Amino acid sequence: MATITTRHFLQTTALVLAGLVLAACGKKEPAAPVATAPAAAPVVAVAKVYVVGTDAAYAPFESQNEKGEIVGFDIDVVKAAAQKAGIEVKFLNTPWEGIFNSVAQGDRDLLVSSITITPERQQTLDFSTPYFDAQQLIAVKSDSKIAKFDDLKKLKVGVQNGTTGDEVITKLQGKDSPNVKRFETTPLALKEMEGGGVDAVVADNGVVVHYVNNNPASKFKTIADTSFASEQYGIAVKKGNTELLAKINQGLAGIKDDGTYAKIYAQYFGAAPAAGTASAPAAAASK
Ligand code: ARG
Numbered sequence: 439m440a441t442i443t444t445r446h447f448l449q450t451t452a453l454v455l456a457g458l459v460l461a462a463c464g465k466k467e468p469a470a471p472v473a474t475a476p477a478a479a480p481v482v483a484v485a486k487v488y489v490v491g492t493d494a495a496y497a498p499f500e501s502q503n504e505k506g507e508i509v510g511f512d513i514d515v516v517k518a519a520a521q522k523a524g525i526e527v528k529f530l531n532t533p534w535e536g537i538f539n540s541v542a543q544g545d546r547d548l549l550v551s552s553i554t555i556t557p558e559r560q561q562t563l564d565f566s567t568p569y570f571d572a573q574q575l576i577a578v579k580s581d582s583k584i585a586k587f588d589d590l591k592k593l594k595v596g597v598q599n600g601t602t603g604d605e606v607i608t609k610l611q612g613k614d615s616p617n618v619k620r621f622e623t624t625p626l627a628l629k630e631m632e633g634g635g636v637d638a639v640v641a642d643n644g645v646v647v648h649y650v651n652n653n654p655a656s657k658f659k660t661i662a663d664t665s666f667a668s669e670q671y672g673i674a675v676k677k678g679n680t681e682l683l684a685k686i687n688q689g690l691a692g693i694k695d696d697g698t699y700a701k702i703y704a705q706y707f708g709a710a711p712a713a714g715t716a717s718a719p720a721a722a723a724s725k
Pocket of ligand 1: 492496500552554555598601624642
Protein backbone atom coordinates (compact mmCIF):
# COMPACT_ATOMS: atom_id res chain seq x y z
CA MET A 439 0.00 0.00 0.00
CA ALA A 440 2.74 2.40 1.03
CA THR A 441 4.77 1.42 -2.04
CA ILE A 442 1.91 2.15 -4.40
CA THR A 443 1.34 5.52 -2.80
CA THR A 444 5.01 6.41 -3.14
CA ARG A 445 5.07 5.33 -6.78
CA HIS A 446 1.89 7.24 -7.41
CA PHE A 447 3.44 10.29 -5.77
CA LEU A 448 6.54 9.96 -7.94
CA GLN A 449 4.50 9.57 -11.12
CA THR A 450 2.43 12.59 -10.25
CA THR A 451 5.54 14.63 -9.53
CA ALA A 452 7.07 13.56 -12.83
CA LEU A 453 3.95 14.61 -14.69
CA VAL A 454 3.88 17.99 -12.98
CA LEU A 455 7.56 18.54 -13.77
CA ALA A 456 7.02 17.54 -17.38
CA GLY A 457 4.21 20.04 -17.58
CA LEU A 458 6.39 22.78 -16.15
CA VAL A 459 9.19 22.05 -18.61
CA LEU A 460 6.73 22.09 -21.49
CA ALA A 461 5.26 25.36 -20.31
CA ALA A 462 8.71 26.88 -19.98
CA CYS A 463 9.49 25.95 -23.56
CA GLY A 464 6.68 28.14 -24.82
CA LYS A 465 3.79 27.39 -27.13
CA LYS A 466 5.46 27.93 -30.48
CA GLU A 467 8.11 25.24 -30.43
CA PRO A 468 6.96 21.76 -29.53
CA ALA A 469 9.49 20.51 -26.98
CA ALA A 470 11.59 17.42 -27.52
CA PRO A 471 10.70 14.47 -25.26
CA VAL A 472 11.13 15.68 -21.69
CA ALA A 473 13.18 12.71 -20.49
CA THR A 474 15.97 13.46 -22.97
CA ALA A 475 15.82 17.24 -22.85
CA PRO A 476 17.09 18.85 -19.68
CA ALA A 477 16.18 22.53 -19.50
CA ALA A 478 19.58 23.72 -20.74
CA ALA A 479 19.78 21.43 -23.78
CA PRO A 480 18.85 22.86 -27.18
CA VAL A 481 15.24 22.06 -27.97
CA VAL A 482 14.88 20.20 -31.23
CA ALA A 483 11.76 21.74 -32.70
CA VAL A 484 9.95 21.52 -35.99
CA ALA A 485 10.51 24.97 -37.48
CA LYS A 486 7.38 27.07 -37.57
CA VAL A 487 6.57 28.57 -40.92
CA TYR A 488 5.28 32.10 -40.45
CA VAL A 489 2.49 33.02 -42.83
CA VAL A 490 2.95 36.41 -44.48
CA GLY A 491 -0.10 38.13 -45.93
CA THR A 492 0.34 40.45 -48.89
CA ASP A 493 -1.99 42.12 -51.38
CA ALA A 494 -0.10 41.02 -54.47
CA ALA A 495 -1.50 43.64 -56.85
CA TYR A 496 1.06 46.27 -56.09
CA ALA A 497 4.03 45.99 -58.40
CA PRO A 498 6.92 46.41 -57.98
CA PHE A 499 6.43 45.77 -54.26
CA GLU A 500 4.20 42.70 -54.41
CA SER A 501 2.61 41.07 -57.41
CA GLN A 502 2.04 37.68 -59.00
CA ASN A 503 4.21 36.57 -61.91
CA GLU A 504 3.03 34.41 -64.85
CA LYS A 505 3.55 31.31 -62.74
CA GLY A 506 1.35 32.68 -60.00
CA GLU A 507 4.28 33.15 -57.64
CA ILE A 508 4.25 36.15 -55.35
CA VAL A 509 7.24 38.32 -56.16
CA GLY A 510 8.53 41.84 -55.56
CA PHE A 511 10.65 44.14 -53.49
CA ASP A 512 8.70 43.56 -50.27
CA ILE A 513 8.83 39.82 -50.79
CA ASP A 514 12.61 39.82 -51.29
CA VAL A 515 13.12 42.05 -48.26
CA VAL A 516 11.03 39.81 -45.99
CA LYS A 517 12.63 36.63 -47.35
CA ALA A 518 16.10 38.03 -46.71
CA ALA A 519 15.21 39.41 -43.27
CA ALA A 520 13.62 36.10 -42.28
CA GLN A 521 16.66 34.19 -43.41
CA LYS A 522 18.86 36.53 -41.42
CA ALA A 523 16.68 36.05 -38.34
CA GLY A 524 16.57 32.29 -38.81
CA ILE A 525 12.85 31.98 -39.31
CA GLU A 526 10.82 30.46 -42.13
CA VAL A 527 8.15 32.37 -44.01
CA LYS A 528 5.63 31.69 -46.73
CA PHE A 529 3.53 34.24 -48.58
CA LEU A 530 -0.22 34.17 -49.10
CA ASN A 531 -2.06 36.55 -51.39
CA THR A 532 -4.45 38.47 -49.16
CA PRO A 533 -6.90 41.12 -50.35
CA TRP A 534 -6.13 44.58 -48.97
CA GLU A 535 -9.68 44.73 -47.73
CA GLY A 536 -9.51 42.78 -44.49
CA ILE A 537 -5.73 42.39 -44.52
CA PHE A 538 -5.36 43.97 -41.07
CA ASN A 539 -8.05 41.70 -39.65
CA SER A 540 -6.28 38.63 -41.00
CA VAL A 541 -3.37 39.24 -38.64
CA ALA A 542 -5.60 40.22 -35.72
CA GLN A 543 -7.50 36.96 -36.14
CA GLY A 544 -4.34 34.90 -36.43
CA ASP A 545 -4.82 33.80 -40.06
CA ARG A 546 -1.58 35.59 -40.90
CA ASP A 547 1.48 36.06 -38.69
CA LEU A 548 3.01 38.93 -40.63
CA LEU A 549 1.91 41.46 -43.22
CA VAL A 550 4.10 42.99 -45.84
CA SER A 551 2.11 45.03 -48.30
CA SER A 552 3.69 48.45 -48.68
CA ILE A 553 1.81 49.28 -45.50
CA THR A 554 2.31 52.84 -44.35
CA ILE A 555 2.88 53.08 -40.62
CA THR A 556 0.16 55.38 -39.25
CA PRO A 557 -0.82 56.18 -35.66
CA GLU A 558 -4.29 54.80 -36.35
CA ARG A 559 -2.98 51.44 -37.56
CA GLN A 560 -0.56 51.32 -34.64
CA GLN A 561 -3.54 51.02 -32.34
CA THR A 562 -4.32 47.55 -33.66
CA LEU A 563 -1.00 46.37 -35.11
CA ASP A 564 2.66 46.50 -34.21
CA PHE A 565 5.09 47.59 -36.90
CA SER A 566 8.71 46.79 -37.61
CA THR A 567 11.25 49.54 -38.01
CA PRO A 568 10.49 51.34 -41.30
CA TYR A 569 11.99 49.70 -44.37
CA PHE A 570 10.94 52.08 -47.14
CA ASP A 571 10.09 55.76 -47.66
CA ALA A 572 7.11 56.65 -49.77
CA GLN A 573 4.81 59.50 -50.70
CA GLN A 574 1.52 59.93 -52.53
CA LEU A 575 1.74 60.69 -56.22
CA ILE A 576 -0.99 61.75 -58.64
CA ALA A 577 -1.52 60.03 -61.98
CA VAL A 578 -3.49 61.78 -64.72
CA LYS A 579 -3.92 61.47 -68.47
CA SER A 580 -0.99 62.96 -70.39
CA ASP A 581 -3.18 65.73 -71.83
CA SER A 582 -4.79 66.63 -68.47
CA LYS A 583 -4.70 70.20 -67.22
CA ILE A 584 -4.53 69.09 -63.60
CA ALA A 585 -1.35 70.56 -62.12
CA LYS A 586 -1.53 70.06 -58.38
CA PHE A 587 -3.34 68.16 -55.65
CA ASP A 588 -5.67 71.03 -54.86
CA ASP A 589 -7.02 70.86 -58.42
CA LEU A 590 -8.63 67.54 -57.49
CA LYS A 591 -11.11 69.13 -55.10
CA LYS A 592 -14.14 68.74 -57.35
CA LEU A 593 -12.89 66.03 -59.72
CA LYS A 594 -13.43 62.28 -59.82
CA VAL A 595 -10.49 60.63 -58.17
CA GLY A 596 -9.74 56.91 -58.03
CA VAL A 597 -8.00 55.33 -55.05
CA GLN A 598 -7.55 51.92 -53.52
CA ASN A 599 -10.11 51.63 -50.74
CA GLY A 600 -8.67 52.15 -47.27
CA THR A 601 -5.21 53.25 -48.33
CA THR A 602 -3.36 56.42 -47.42
CA GLY A 603 -4.25 57.66 -50.92
CA ASP A 604 -7.90 57.26 -49.94
CA GLU A 605 -7.18 59.18 -46.73
CA VAL A 606 -5.62 62.23 -48.41
CA ILE A 607 -8.30 62.63 -51.06
CA THR A 608 -11.09 62.01 -48.53
CA LYS A 609 -9.59 64.77 -46.44
CA LEU A 610 -9.44 67.13 -49.44
CA GLN A 611 -12.95 66.43 -50.72
CA GLY A 612 -14.75 65.66 -47.46
CA LYS A 613 -15.83 62.23 -46.33
CA ASP A 614 -19.20 62.30 -48.05
CA SER A 615 -17.86 63.34 -51.42
CA PRO A 616 -19.37 61.27 -54.23
CA ASN A 617 -16.30 61.96 -56.34
CA VAL A 618 -13.94 59.70 -54.44
CA LYS A 619 -14.07 56.39 -56.32
CA ARG A 620 -12.75 53.53 -54.21
CA PHE A 621 -11.38 50.40 -55.85
CA GLU A 622 -10.30 47.03 -54.52
CA THR A 623 -6.83 47.39 -56.00
CA THR A 624 -4.70 50.27 -57.26
CA PRO A 625 -4.32 48.84 -60.80
CA LEU A 626 -8.13 48.76 -61.05
CA ALA A 627 -8.28 52.45 -60.22
CA LEU A 628 -5.64 53.19 -62.87
CA LYS A 629 -7.47 51.06 -65.45
CA GLU A 630 -10.61 53.07 -64.75
CA MET A 631 -8.78 56.26 -65.69
CA GLU A 632 -7.97 54.84 -69.14
CA GLY A 633 -11.66 54.82 -69.96
CA GLY A 634 -12.14 58.24 -68.41
CA GLY A 635 -14.08 56.93 -65.41
CA VAL A 636 -11.92 59.01 -63.10
CA ASP A 637 -9.87 62.17 -63.73
CA ALA A 638 -6.96 61.24 -61.49
CA VAL A 639 -5.61 58.48 -59.28
CA VAL A 640 -3.78 59.07 -56.04
CA ALA A 641 -1.55 56.26 -54.80
CA ASP A 642 1.96 55.45 -53.55
CA ASN A 643 4.69 56.92 -55.76
CA GLY A 644 6.53 53.66 -56.39
CA VAL A 645 3.45 51.92 -57.71
CA VAL A 646 2.24 54.85 -59.80
CA VAL A 647 5.64 55.32 -61.43
CA HIS A 648 5.90 51.61 -62.14
CA TYR A 649 2.45 51.50 -63.73
CA VAL A 650 2.93 54.61 -65.85
CA ASN A 651 6.30 53.36 -67.12
CA ASN A 652 5.03 49.88 -67.89
CA ASN A 653 1.79 50.91 -69.56
CA PRO A 654 2.82 53.54 -72.12
CA ALA A 655 -0.33 52.83 -74.15
CA SER A 656 -2.40 54.24 -71.27
CA LYS A 657 -0.78 57.65 -71.85
CA PHE A 658 -0.54 58.74 -68.24
CA LYS A 659 1.75 61.22 -66.54
CA THR A 660 2.51 61.79 -62.89
CA ILE A 661 2.21 64.90 -60.74
CA ALA A 662 4.12 65.29 -57.51
CA ASP A 663 2.82 67.65 -54.85
CA THR A 664 4.81 68.97 -51.93
CA SER A 665 1.74 68.97 -49.70
CA PHE A 666 1.88 65.20 -49.36
CA ALA A 667 3.36 63.99 -46.08
CA SER A 668 6.22 61.53 -46.17
CA GLU A 669 5.22 57.97 -45.39
CA GLN A 670 7.16 54.94 -44.27
CA TYR A 671 6.40 51.28 -44.87
CA GLY A 672 6.58 48.78 -42.05
CA ILE A 673 6.06 45.06 -41.64
CA ALA A 674 3.10 44.40 -39.36
CA VAL A 675 2.45 41.77 -36.70
CA LYS A 676 -0.45 41.23 -34.35
CA LYS A 677 -0.39 43.78 -31.54
CA GLY A 678 1.71 42.40 -28.71
CA ASN A 679 3.59 39.80 -30.76
CA THR A 680 6.89 41.20 -29.53
CA GLU A 681 8.77 37.95 -30.07
CA LEU A 682 8.13 37.82 -33.81
CA LEU A 683 8.54 41.58 -34.13
CA ALA A 684 11.98 41.38 -32.50
CA LYS A 685 13.04 38.68 -34.97
CA ILE A 686 11.86 40.72 -37.96
CA ASN A 687 13.60 43.84 -36.68
CA GLN A 688 16.77 41.88 -36.08
CA GLY A 689 16.56 40.48 -39.62
CA LEU A 690 15.89 43.90 -41.13
CA ALA A 691 18.79 45.49 -39.29
CA GLY A 692 20.99 42.59 -40.37
CA ILE A 693 20.23 42.91 -44.08
CA LYS A 694 20.57 46.70 -43.99
CA ASP A 695 23.97 46.39 -42.34
CA ASP A 696 25.39 43.63 -44.51
CA GLY A 697 24.39 45.21 -47.83
CA THR A 698 21.70 42.67 -48.77
CA TYR A 699 18.97 45.29 -48.51
CA ALA A 700 20.89 47.74 -50.72
CA LYS A 701 21.30 45.01 -53.33
CA ILE A 702 17.57 44.25 -53.35
CA TYR A 703 16.79 47.98 -53.47
CA ALA A 704 19.10 48.54 -56.44
CA GLN A 705 17.55 45.60 -58.25
CA TYR A 706 14.10 47.21 -58.12
CA PHE A 707 14.78 50.92 -58.03
CA GLY A 708 18.05 51.21 -59.88
CA ALA A 709 19.94 53.33 -57.39
CA ALA A 710 21.43 52.81 -53.97
CA PRO A 711 19.12 53.84 -51.11
CA ALA A 712 19.87 57.32 -49.83
CA ALA A 713 21.46 57.79 -46.44
CA GLY A 714 19.20 58.99 -43.67
CA THR A 715 16.13 57.21 -45.07
CA ALA A 716 14.21 54.13 -44.00
CA SER A 717 16.37 52.27 -46.46
CA ALA A 718 19.67 53.21 -44.86
CA PRO A 719 21.58 50.80 -42.62
CA ALA A 720 20.20 50.73 -39.09
CA ALA A 721 23.47 51.95 -37.58
CA ALA A 722 23.50 55.03 -39.80
CA ALA A 723 19.80 55.71 -39.39
CA SER A 724 20.00 55.82 -35.59
CA LYS A 725 22.76 58.45 -35.59
N1 ARG B 1 0.94 52.61 -48.55
C1 ARG B 1 -0.47 52.64 -48.72
C2 ARG B 1 -1.15 52.35 -47.40
O1 ARG B 1 -0.54 51.80 -46.53
C3 ARG B 1 -0.99 51.68 -49.76
C4 ARG B 1 -0.60 50.26 -49.60
C5 ARG B 1 -1.34 49.30 -50.49
N2 ARG B 1 -0.65 48.09 -50.58
C6 ARG B 1 -1.04 47.07 -51.35
N3 ARG B 1 -0.28 46.02 -51.44
N4 ARG B 1 -2.13 47.16 -52.01
O2 ARG B 1 -2.30 52.66 -47.21
